[in-house]
Amino acid sequence: MDLLKDIQKYQEHSISNRFFKHTEVQILLNNLNSEKFILTQIGHSAEGRAIHLVKYGKGATRIFLWSQMHGDEATATMALFDLFNFLEADDEQGELRNSISNNCTLYILPMVNPDGAEYFTRRNAQGIDINRDFNKRQSPEAIILAETRDQINPHFGFNLHDQSTIWSAGKSGNPATISVLAPAFDAELTVNDTRLKAMNVITLINEELQKIIPGHVGRFNDEYEPRAFGDNFQALGTSTILIEAGGYADDSEKQFIRKIFFKAILKGLEVIAANNNFNNITSSYFSIPENEKLHFQTLIKNCLLTQSNIHYTADIGLIAIEEIAEDLKSVTYTYVVEDMGDLEGFNGYEMMDASGLQITLIKPLICGQNADFVIRDGMTTILCIENGRITDKNF
């Protein structure tokens, strides 16, 4: 894709899947060019892993970016290391780089939850969801994140996450490859100046992303979550922009999405640095379609079934539950029946039409349980799923 060609060269190649750990992050941080970046250790995780903040630029607008508050949400951390490479480079993008460094000061905290990253879990080593710990502050990571914001008092915040791959961008039929949100700061979902600025930045990020992944950007539900960081940072006057990496076809390691994510962050920085593009209206923000759950991993249409002695036709929607091996070296998927019946308007990363094919149920189809069936075309097996595991697939 041409629009991504120019960013390929900034990719940090030492990270090529989601399972990198704190040691690798430390090596990369220590190798940053000390003339451009100031690296400061700001604390330790529950298990004692050092957490660092990187400062870049000398401008008046302070921007705080943090990633991987949830240890198994690694895409943004990859994108931040691509961003470091971009900021370090010396090439034809100098004008944008200068605009960012002259107008903004960036404070970047990659991998808020290194213990979670170590075990590839959402929560930290205490089993606490850091993003529900803003008020109680029982995890060292939440204390670090909150105190760092207080010290910087940033104008803008980038709250960087991953989300499930089965969200869709409205009713477009596409997965929500990137989701965005200007979190609410109260239950009434009030739009004040702080939140409006975040909405304006998001609008311009969305315009950029539509050129690369048209119809693949969703807007997250803005229900107020009083325990979360984004909502509270917004309340404290930091215009907070949530960006979530979702799914894209054939991209389970999110190496394509990582590029889009980098582009989203960079566009956000570009418009904040330029500071003259805001139209101060909310309509374009609210026209970004809201996330819906209309997407499956696999959608099998028109299955001729017999259950309860009734012959009937139904569509079957399957999701794939990821299981990561303990050594973080392999991933297996268990296919679970998510929905069945008339699934018109839904979509799947993999789709098949089972019209005219024979389907044999090894176990009854029950929503929430492992799929267990075989689909054949005469003597040829098209799909065999045994207790949730695909053992044969020819489509």
Ligand SMILES: [Zn+2]
């Ligand atoms: Zn998250």
